[in-house]
Amino acid sequence: MIEITPVTSVTAEVNVPGSKSYTHRLLIAAALAEGRSTIENMLESEDTLLTLTALERMGVVTAVEGGRRVVNGTGGRLTAGDTIHLGNSGTSVRLLTAVAALTDGITVLTGTPRMQERPVADLLDGLRQIGVSAVSLAGNGCPPIQVDGAPLAGGVVNLKCGVSSQYLSGILLIAPLSADGVEIRILEGPVSKPYIDMTVDVMARLGIAVEREGYERFFVPGRQAYQAGDYRVETDISNASYFWAAAAVTGGRVKVRGVSRDSRQGDIRLLDCLERMGCAVHPDGDGIAVSGGRLTGISVDMSDIPDMVPTLGVVAAFADGVTEIQNVAHLRAKECDRLAAVATELSKMGIDARCTEDGLRIKGGVPQAAVIDTYNDHRIAMAFSVAGLKTQGVRILGEACVEKSFPTYWEAFGTLYVNAD
Ligand SMILES: O=C(O)C1=C[C@@H](OP(=O)(O)O)[C@@H](O)[C@H](O)C1
Numbered sequence: 001m002i003e004i005t006p007v008t009s010v011t012a013e014v015n016v017p018g019s020k021s022y023t024h025r026l027l028i029a030a031a032l033a034e035g036r037s038t039i040e041n042m043l044e045s046e047d048t049l050l051t052l053t054a055l056e057r058m059g060v061v062t063a064v065e066g067g068r069r070v071v072n073g074t075g076g077r078l079t080a081g082d083t084i085h086l087g088n089s090g091t092s093v094r095l096l097t098a099v100a101a102l103t104d105g106i107t108v109l110t111g112t113p114r115m116q117e118r119p120v121a122d123l124l125d126g127l128r129q130i131g132v133s134a135v136s137l138a139g140n141g142c143p144p145i146q147v148d149g150a151p152l153a154g155g156v157v158n159l160k161c162g163v164s165s166q167y168l169s170g171i172l173l174i175a176p177l178s179a180d181g182v183e184i185r186i187l188e189g190p191v192s193k194p195y196i197d198m199t200v201d202v203m204a205r206l207g208i209a210v211e212r213e214g215y216e217r218f219f220v221p222g223r224q225a226y227q228a229g230d231y232r233v234e235t236d237i238s239n240a241s242y243f244w245a246a247a248a249v250t251g252g253r254v255k256v257r258g259v260s261r262d263s264r265q266g267d268i269r270l271l272d273c274l275e276r277m278g279c280a281v282h283p284d285g286d287g288i289a290v291s292g293g294r295l296t297g298i299s300v301d302m303s304d305i306p307d308m309v310p311t312l313g314v315v316a317a318f319a320d321g322v323t324e325i326q327n328v329a330h331l332r333a334k335e336c337d338r339l340a341a342v343a344t345e346l347s348k349m350g351i352d353a354r355c356t357e358d359g360l361r362i363k364g365g366v367p368q369a370a371v372i373d374t375y376n377d378h379r380i381a382m383a384f385s386v387a388g389l390k391t392q393g394v395r396i397l398g399e400a401c402v403e404k405s406f407p408t409y410w411e412a413f414g415t416l417y418v419n420a421d
């Protein structure tokens with residue numbers, strides 16, 4: 001348990017590690033390329049190391065040289081991984097379930113009890129449409145998943161992405177290695193659209209052509225080769241959010257280095273939300289700064305930026321009026337049921353916060369001291385640590401859960417106090 005010390009104002013500049021989402025994608029794409037690639041600024045966290053280890057179990061040799069991860073890709077020739085444990089890393093499970101289709105035998109992908117409740121049925125259905133043998137061993141549409149790898153023919157997939165965009169990202173990533181190409185028609189959603197753009201971006205950076213009609217239809221020609229090369233992971237904007245929220249909540253000014261407003265990471269749109277609530281956002285040299293102001297509640301559709309809901313929910317607790325967060329039912333399938341978690345923990349702080357059919361309704365007030373349960377969810381821990389900057393007596397239980405995406409979070413959080421009053 002960690003108790004957060006309030007501050008009266010914050011002036012800070014913060015560095016944040018590489019993007020988790022880009023790290024997963026570049027590791028997989030480099031593994032599917034033929035030959036040596038290097039990845040600079042890779043995020044080294046629990047989840048990304050699970051993906052790395054899984055690829056090594058599938059026969060990909062990696063190393064660290066000069067501070068860069070070296071990946072010796074095998075051109076899609078992968079060996080079955082036996083049983084691979086992937087913790088509670090949804091991105092690892094969904095993307096690697098697709099990658100396992102390329103192996104030469106049976107691979108079982110599993111994870112924590114919570115991971116075994118996170119849905120993959122629509123992904124498995126999509127993979128089966130292109131000839132992949134992929135089943136939920138418990139028959140409940142969740143991990144453990146058994147994939148029987150074989151040469152990937154390709155074909156047409158009618159895919160539901162109303163619960164997760166990761167199903168589409170996984171099938172896109174393996175499609176270039178099919179014989180006949182893969183056409184994907186989206187039946188539901190997709191939610192979390194920016195992550196699809198990040199997938200297509202990484203594929204393009206490694207030389208793969210993806211034809212698309214918006215988010216409704218994608219076609220990836222077969223027999224394409226990912227190009228090995230030297231790649232760099234950009235700063236993680238999801239994890240930058242907590243520091244911008246610190247400025248919003250305290251009225252201070254916090255700059256995050258190494259980020260650009262034209263990033264493909266959708267979570268950059270949190271800045272638009274903070275501006276609408278009354279903050280000022282400034283491009284500042286090599287980064288972006290946020291200055292807090294008097295906060296006013298907003299209504300916002302966050303379907304595309306689900307990971308920002310805990311962050312915005314905490315900021316909303318300090319705003320005048322009501323904040324309505326809409327179109328985020330998929331938050332119930334994350335590391336925890338994040339709608340219930342945010343509503344419960346804000347209610348513990350004396351805030352009128354409740355779940356709606358597809359989101360949250362939060363009436364700002366004066367949050368009170370509370371012991372915050374984090375449900376082993378890194379984003380709950382990091383979001384509520386921000387509340388403690390303004391409210392005396394906020395204690396965070398299970399604070400080590402930040403290892404999932406940001407192992408150095410508490411050290412970075414400490415820099416907020418360097419120039420604080
Ligand atoms: O593809 C990715 O890297 C991610 C996609 C999102 O999940 P969904 O697409 O399931 O919403 C997001 O919540 C997750 O943190 C990372």
Ligand SMILES: C=C(OP(=O)(O)O)C(=O)O
Binds near residue numbers: 089
């Ligand atoms: C939901 C998240 O990641 P994943 O889907 O990989 O578990 C997250 O990082 O908030």
